[in-house]
Amino acid sequence: LIGIDVSKDTDFSEWYQQVLLKGDMLDYYDISGCYILKPASQFVWDEVRAWFDLRIKRLGVKNCSFPLFVSEDVLNREKAHIEGFAAEVAWVTHGGSTKLEKKIAIRPTSETVMYPYYAKWIQSYRDLPLKLNQWNSVVRWEFKHPQPFLRTREFHWQEGHTAHLTEAEAGEEVLQILDLYADIYEQLLAVPVIKGRKTEKEKFAGGYYTTTVEGYIPATGRGIQGGTSHCLGQNFSKMFGITVQDPNAKTEEEKKNALHVWQNSWGLSTRVIGVMVMIHGDDRGLVMPPRVVETQVVIVPVGVTAKMSDEDKDALYKEIEGLKEVLKAVDVRVVSDLREGYSPGWKFNDWELKGTPLRLEFGPGESKGHFVTASRRDLPKEESKSQIAISELNTAIPALLDTIQKDLFNRAEAKYKSHTIKITKWEDFVPALNDKNVCLLQHCLTEACEDQIKESSARSAEEQSGVPQDERAPSMGAKSLCIPFDQPEGIEKGVTPCGNPKCSNKAEAWCLFGRSY
Numbered sequence: 003l004i005g006i007d008v009s010k011d012t013d014f015s016e017w018y019q020q021v022l023l024k025g026d027m028l029d030y031y032d033i034s035g036c037y038i039l040k041p042a043s044q045f046v047w048d049e050v051r052a053w054f055d056l057r058i059k060r061l062g063v064k065n066c067s068f069p070l071f072v073s074e075d076v077l078n079r080e081k082a083h084i085e086g087f088a089a090e091v092a093w094v095t096h097g098g099s100t101k102l103e104k105k106i107a108i109r110p111t112s113e114t115v116m117y118p119y120y121a122k123w124i125q126s127y128r129d130l131p132l133k134l135n136q137w138n139s140v141v142r143w144e145f146k147h148p149q150p151f152l153r154t155r156e157f158h159w160q161e162g163h164t165a166h167l168t169e170a171e172a173g174e175e176v177l178q179i180l181d182l183y184a185d186i187y188e189q190l191l192a193v194p195v196i197k198g199r200k201t202e203k204e205k206f207a208g209g210y211y212t213t214t215v216e217g218y219i220p221a222t223g224r225g226i227q228g229g230t231s232h233c234l235g236q237n238f239s240k241m242f243g244i245t246v247q248d249p250n251a252k253t254e255e256e257k258k259n260a261l262h263v264w265q266n267s268w269g270l271s272t273r274v275i276g277v278m279v280m281i282h283g284d285d286r287g288l289v290m291p292p293r294v295v296e297t298q299v300v301i302v303p304v305g306v307t308a309k310m311s312d313e314d315k316d317a318l319y320k321e322i323e324g325l326k327e328v329l330k331a332v333d334v335r336v337v338s339d340l341r342e343g344y345s346p347g348w349k350f351n352d353w354e355l356k357g358t359p360l361r362l363e364f365g366p367g368e369s370k371g372h373f374v375t376a377s378r379r380d381l382p383k384e385e386s387k388s389q390i391a392i393s394e395l396n397t398a399i400p401a402l403l404d405t406i407q408k409d410l411f412n413r414a415e416a417k418y419k420s421h422t423i424k425i426t427k428w429e430d431f432v433p434a435l436n437d438k439n440v441c442l443l444q445h446c447l448t449e450a451c452e453d454q455i456k457e458s459s460a461r462s463a464e465e466q467s468g469v470p471q472d473e474r475a476p477s478m479g480a481k482s483l484c485i486p487f488d489q490p491e492g493i494e495k496g497v498t499p500c501g502n503p504k505c506s507n508k509a510e511a512w513c514l515f516g517r518s519y
C-alpha cells in the first residue's frame with residue numbers, strides 16, 4: 003500500500019480516483035458508471051441520512067417505498083416531461099430468456115411512479131399537505147464519462163415529493179428543504195454553498211422554478227450543483243389530475259370546479275460525498291470532516307522496540323485501551339492500531355490516506371509524562387503536532403475535533419469567496435474562468451444570452467488550448483449556476499448586462515456563471 007503518486011494540482015482526475023481507492027471509500031465495478039460504496043463512504047451517507055431524516059420528519063414528511071420499475075406507458079405518460087431524458091432511461095426487456103411483451107423502465111426519478119397514486123389518494127383538501135419521501139437508488143444511463151459519486155449510472159439519493167393546497171405553502175417548504183441541504187453541506191461536510199434560483203434555461207423543465215445549492219471545487223475552478231428543491235407549480239397536478247375541492251367554495255357551481263394542488267420535489271444524492279472529498283482531500287489522501295467520518299481518532303503505539311519486554315508492551319497497550327475508553331465515554335469514534343509487524347510510520351501513512359482527522363501517538367515517553375502526542379490531519383505535518391495531558395483528553399479531544407471541523411469549513415469558504423468574482427467587462431470573463439474562478443455577471447436572464455455565453459466561452463477555450471471539446475468530458479463552456487438569493491448591491495446601469503456584447507437587454511440580476519460538472 004503506497005501513497006498517492008500524483009498531485010491534486012497536476013492530475014486532478016487521477017488524484018481523485020486514487021484518493022477514493024486508497025482511502026478505502028469505494029471499489030470499482032465491471033459495469034461502467036457503477037461503483038461499490040465501502041463502509042467508509044456508506045458511513046458518511048448514513049450520517050447525512052440520519053440528520054436529514056430526523057428533520058424532514060419534524061416537517062411532517064413520511065418515508066415510503068414505491069416500485070423500482072416503471073411501465074413504458076406510465077413513464078411516457080407526458081411526452082413533455084420525458085422527451086429530453088429518453089436517452090438516459092434504462093430498460094428491462096427480458097425475464098430470463100423470455101422477451102417481455104412491453105419493456106419496463108428502471109426508475110430514473112419517481113414522479114411518474116408516484117403521482118398517479120397522489121391523484122388516487124388525494125380527494126379532499128383535508129388530505130393535504132401530503133408529504134412523502136423515498137430513500138432509494140435510481141438509474142440514469144449517462145452518456146458523459148462517469149465520475150465516482152459525481153456522475154454515476156446508479157446513485158443513492160432521497161427524493162421528496164409533496165402536495166399542497168396553496169402556492170404559498172409549497173413555496174415555504176421549497177425553501178425549508180433548501181436550507182436543510184445547505185446545512186448538510188456546511189454543518190456536516192464542512193462545504194460552503196451558495197443558495198439561489200436556477201435560470202429558466204437551467205431549471206427542471208417540468209417544474210415551475212428550481213432552487214439550488216451550488217458548490218465550488220477549487221482544484222478545477224468548477225461549480226457543482228449540490229442539491230435541488232423544485233416547486234413544480236400545478237404542472238404535474240394538471241398532468242396527473244391531482245385535484246381537491248375548493249375549501250372556500252360556497253355555491254354548488256363553485257363546489258364543482260376542482261383545485262389543482264401545488265407540488266414540490268426535492269433531491270440530494272451521494273454526490274455530496276464526492277464534493278466533500280474533492281474539496282478537502284490533499285496529496286496525502288482523504289481529509290475527512292470529524293462530523294461524518296467513521297473513525298475520528300486513531301491511537302498508534304510508538305517507541306515499541308524489539309528490546310522492550312513483553313510485559314512493558316502489554317502494559318503500554320493496556321494504557322492505550324484505557325485512553326480509548328476515556329474517549330468513547332464522550333462519544334468520540336476512536337480505534338487503536340495495534341497491528342504487529344507494521345512500523346508507526348507505515349500506520350501514520352495508512353490513516354492519513356483514510357483522512358482520519360486526529361492521530362494520537364502513545365509510547366514510553368508519553369506514558370511517563372502522562373500525555374499523548376496529537377497530530378491533526380488537516381494541517382501541514384510541521385504544524386500539526388501538539389501534546390495533550392491525559393487528564394484533559396475527555397474535553398480537549400472533542401474540542402479539537404470541533405476546531406478541525408470549523409477550520410475545514412472556514413478554509414473552504416475563504417477559497418470559494420476569493421474565487422467568486424464580479425465581472426463588468428466581457429473581456430475579463432474567460433480569463434477569470436481560466437483562473438479557476440466562478441463569475442458574477444449582471445445578466446438579462448434570457449436563454450439566448452446564456453447560450454451565447456456558453457458557446458463563446460467554450461469556443462475561446464478551444465482556440466486557446468487547440469484541443470476540441472470531448473463530448474463526454476465536462477464542458478469548457480460556462481453555464482449559469484444560479485441567481486444567488488444574496489444579490490450583490492444594485493445593478494449598475496449601462497454595464498453590458500450579461501457579458502454578451504451583442505445583448506441589448508436590460509440587466510435583471512447578478513447571476514453566477516462558471517464551468518461546472
Ligand SMILES: O=C1CCCN[C@@H]1CCCn1cnc2cc(F)c(F)cc2c1=O
Nearest residue numbers: 087090091110111142161206267268269
Ligand atoms: O431533481 C429532482 C429531485 C427529486 C425528484 N425529481 C426531481 C426532478 C428530476 C428531473 N429529471 C432528471 N433526470 C431524468 C432522467 C430521466 F431518464 C428521466 F426519465 C427523467 C428525469 C427527470 O425528470
Ligand SMILES: [Mg+2]
Nearest residue numbers: 087090142144
Ligand atoms: Mg441529468
